[in-house]
Amino acid sequence: MANKITDMSKIRKAIKFYCNGKSKLFISKYLSLSRNTVKKYISLFEVLGLSFEIINEKTDAELELLFSHTTVESISPKLQILYDFFPKMERELKKVGVTIQHMWEQYIALNLNGYRSLQFGYHYKTWSKRVNPVMHMNHKAGDKMYVDYAGKTLSIIDKDTGEIKEVQFFVAILGASQYTYAEASMSQQKEDFVTSVENAMHFFEGTPAAIVPDNLKSAVIKSSRFEPTINETLADLAEHYQTTILPARAYKPRDKSLVEGAVKILYRRIYVNLKETKFFSLEELNQQIWDLLDGITTKFVTNFVSHCVYVSLCVS
Incomplete structure (x- = not known):
């Protein structure tokens, strides 16, 4: 039997409850979701390293696409520190004059044994594609x-x-x-x-x-x-x-x-x-x-x- 598509509005609420300190058992019972589903999406949320505010800004379709392109995998503490830095970096890059090089200099000043600039840029590009997925649009004639x-x-x-x-x-x-x-x-x-x-x-x-x-x-x-x-x-x-x-x-x-x-x-x-x-x-x-x-x-x-x-x- 095909897997049932999870309601993203419930996942949004589950993440909100989790950020407010509620247990996974409470979330599972309150939202009528299986414990495995709650564990899965909370793990994906932690891997992404995003705040609930950023998650909440996305539409259900964007959220579903985001989670479908994210996998839970074992990552090193060094890479986790880098991922934790990226949400702040994404906000800063929207400001006039702020560049990826400028943000790397801030990162390396805080993490002397961190990634070099080329690796930093590569990981940011990979992370950014995952948290900001792009859906291909097919245009119909006269549409x-x-x-x-x-x-x-x-x-x-x-x-x-x-x-x-x-x-x-x-x-x-x-x-x-x-x-x-x-x-x-x-x-x-x-x-x-x-x-x-x-x-x-x-x-x-x-x-x-x-x-x-x-x-x-x-x-x-x-x-x-x-x-x-x-x-x-x-x-x-x-x-x-x-x-x-x-x-x-x-x-x-x-x-x-x-x-x-x-x-x-x-x-x-x-x-x-x-x-x-x-x-x-x-x-x-x-x-x-x-x-x-x-x-x-x-x-x-x-x-x-x-x-x-x-x-x-x-x-x-």
């Missing part, structure tokens, strides 16, 4: 359109005053084909944002099943893991085009990795060609962006078709 703004702005010059005005760089990408659209707009305000989203759909000549924006105010009034509050203007656009809005989760960059990857490509292939040119209107700037984008798109389509022909020949 999602990811939208975002690039971090770097562009600029136009006012003909009358000579004033240089910063403008925003909007990017949209289709999940399955990675077909990309870009344009400049005057701001990230909801009116400009909704116009850019609509322009992207006209460019793609179709409406996706869902639009995935970042948690910017033009799209999401209040972010939430379960029921984010969508900006009314964007919600009206979605209703008009019979699509839906699925905001990326806050502080989850992997949710929008496709569009961030597209932004990096556009930085290299469009920004480089624009930085030495002066533009005196938004229309003029956008025309140049679209001309450059057309060259990228032509190359993409050629490569995509060649790949499909190659796969077809291999299959046949």
Whole structure:
């Protein structure tokens, strides 16, 4: 008989009880879990070396994936000290300017006989993959359109005053084909944002099943893991085009990795060609962006078709 899938909400409670000093026998009886199941997940929790707060932040799916990739094994006291250091290190690495080398220097100062920097980096990479598992996403054609703004702005010059005005760089990408659209707009305000989203759909000549924006105010009034509050203007656009809005989760960059990857490509292939040119209107700037984008798109389509022909020949 196949093993029954354990309810991760119960495992979350079991770990909480354990961290609060409850015995494994108490946890087993209170949650109606077998003692072996309680022992197994508490052992896995100890091997991971994470705090309950970090465990509690993960969804049930992430938690199940995390535990399924973790094995209980005998580790040396030296390696256990290293694992105990990693949760703090992971928090510190989110701060500006903090590097793995900097954290190794802190570690080795406290543990003179500890691991050298190369081994330290290797063990951290292994540990990080285990506690932050990545699930491969399969994108269906026409399923999602990811939208975002690039971090770097562009600029136009006012003909009358000579004033240089910063403008925003909007990017949209289709999940399955990675077909990309870009344009400049005057701001990230909801009116400009909704116009850019609509322009992207006209460019793609179709409406996706869902639009995935970042948690910017033009799209999401209040972010939430379960029921984010969508900006009314964007919600009206979605209703008009019979699509839906699925905001990326806050502080989850992997949710929008496709569009961030597209932004990096556009930085290299469009920004480089624009930085030495002066533009005196938004229309003029956008025309140049679209001309450059057309060259990228032509190359993409050629490569995509060649790949499909190659796969077809291999299959046949």
